[in-house]
Amino acid sequence: MGWNDWIRTVEVEPSLYAADFSRLGEQIEVLLLAGVRIFHFDIGDGHFVEPITIGPIVLQWISPIIHEGGGFVDCHLMTETPEKHFAAIKRSGGDSVTVHYEACPDLSSVVLDARALDLQIGLAFKPETSPAYAAHAALSGRVDMVLVMSIEPGYSGQEFMPEAYDRIRTVRSVLPPQVHVQVDGGIGPENIKSVRDAGASLFVAGSSIFGREDLPRAYRHLIQELA
Numbered sequence: 001m002g003w004n005d006w007i008r009t010v011e012v013e014p015s016l017y018a019a020d021f022s023r024l025g026e027q028i029e030v031l032l033l034a035g036v037r038i039f040h041f042d043i044g045d046g047h048f049v050e051p052i053t054i055g056p057i058v059l060q061w062i063s064p065i066i067h068e069g070g071g072f073v074d075c076h077l078m079t080e081t082p083e084k085h086f087a088a089i090k091r092s093g094g095d096s097v098t099v100h101y102e103a104c105p106d107l108s109s110v111v112l113d114a115r116a117l118d119l120q121i122g123l124a125f126k127p128e129t130s131p132a133y134a135a136h137a138a139l140s141g142r143v144d145m146v147l148v149m150s151i152e153p154g155y156s157g158q159e160f161m162p163e164a165y166d167r168i169r170t171v172r173s174v175l176p177p178q179v180h181v182q183v184d185g186g187i188g189p190e191n192i193k194s195v196r197d198a199g200a201s202l203f204v205a206g207s208s209i210f211g212r213e214d215l216p217r218a219y220r221h222l223i224q225e226l227a
Contacts, residue, residue: 002120003096003144003180006038006072010201012192012222013040013074014215015184016062017053018156018206024058025065027215032069034216035223039066040184040204041094045079048103049153053078056085056092063093072096076124076184076204078153079103083113090117098122098147098182101134107141120144122182126153131167135174144179145202146171150195151185156206160186165198172199192225 016039019027028039044053063073072095077085082099089097097119104110107123114121122145125134131148138146148171150164164183172181182202183195192203205222212218 004178007180007201008037010196010203010226011038012036012209012219012226013038013182013202013204014209014219015040015042015156015204015206017042018210020210024062027210028062028065029069030215031209031219032066032071034219036071036219038072038074038202041073041075043075043077043079043085043089044153048080048100049078056088056094059089059094060092067093074098074122076147078124083110086113086117086119090119094119096120096122096144098124098145100153101125101129101137107137107143111141111143122147124149124153124184127151127161127164127167131170132174135171138171138175138179145182146175146179147182147184148200149185150183150187153184157211158186160188160191165194168195168198168200187222189221189225192222196226 042053043055046052074096075094076098121143123138123143124147148168150160151158181200183200184204187203187205188208209218
């Protein structure tokens with residue numbers, strides 16, 4: 001199975017980096033019951049991005065909860081040499097890895113490393129990187145998904161960058177239909193429909209879900225905006 005099997009036309013992915021870690025398992029279970037299918041799991045190494053975030057040790061505890069609930073774990077690697085972490089992510093229950101264009105001078109080799117472990121693979125790029133360059137690299141590397149960052153990677157709670165709309169349109173115009181476009185950063189009910197209209201089908205939402213008291217209601221509000 002892969003992204004084409006996981007996506008029900010569009011998917012809102014709660015970003016676990018924004019969760020309450022004292023209630024992480026509970027919050028995941030509540031969102032699974034609300035209909036969430038894919039969870040976004042950010043890994044930062046303190047080098048490629050300044051923060052050191054959650055990693056495989058946390059993933060190994062939550063992935064069984066997600067899988068038993070019929071969900072999948074989409075791991076965003078904001079790291080240098082991301083391929084070094086693939087085996088640990090696979091062992092810990094990750095289903096897909098997304099690497100950064102800026103961290104992968106030999107993307108084709110990185111893609112092969114992911115495929116060898118039966119991991120789906122996506123390609124992310126920072127706001128200052130040319131979307132056309134990233135999209136063509138994704139084509140040549142044969143990735144499954146492209147992640148357009150609509151904030152600077154590394155910190156949750158930033159505001160959506162309006163210039164991301166043009167980057168999304170550019171990426172979508174280059175990629176074939178089977179390669180999905182994901183957007184991460186500042187996604188909320190006020191802009192999610194416009195992001196969809198620009199060409200995205202995967203929406204990573206952190207504060208707009210976990211910053212609310214009623215998580216299922218916040219998730220459903222985003223889904224309703226896409227109806």
